[in-house]
Amino acid sequence: MYVYKSYLDATKLKAIESIVMLSPTTLPRWRRAPPPVARLLKRACDIRHLFGIYLRRGHAAAFATDCDLPGAHEMVQSIGMQTTYMGFLDYRKQEVKDLGINPSDCTFNPGVFVANIKEWKKLKITKQLEKWMELNFRQNIYSSSMAGGVATPPMLIVFHAKFTRLDPLWHVRHLGWSPDPFYSTSFLQRAQLLHWNGPFKPWNYPAVHLDMWEKWFIPDPSGKFILIRSDKDS
8 A cells, every 4th residue: 555655646646546445455455354255346247157256276366368359369469459468567677587477478457357365365465466566666667668557567477377267258358449340249249348448438429339338328417427429329
């Protein structure tokens, strides 16, 4: 927590200090008396199927990798998305070299994960994460090409080759990087979670697969937030 607060203070991002409480590093503090396996999802969707996921012995978490989505590789390369460790860590730094992690190893996305809180505490995951956060704060070991955020690199370091794989349908990313469709509608209908991480958001226009997003859209009761649609759709 101290490292995150120091980072926020140093970068004049005090306005988002409350977001610190959502960091994976604070996970063990979310419940005073967690059950042997507590499964939490950092997104609003139906998580019943996650309760059937078996975490391998010695694993504190499960993630979906950035390379398991079928057919996404061509699009990821075309838009310059980072899907390997080279895109998140500065391999010029000795501390990173000493990790022995192949820079071409595929990364995972910690936006959706299953955690075994008991194992998390046993392995002192929070302490490990805070160690790498503090080191980056002092020596800047993350890659300069990283697309924002300070939570992903330490997760990638601590959980490298030590996590259970989630079905990639639990985190279908790369939506909104073009106003034209890339994924087929039939494929997206099988997805458990859709992530519009590109600039073409489904509440604006133009965008793709608007109907899938609007299915779950709850109108703003104050009327201040309205959807932007083309004249022909209105």
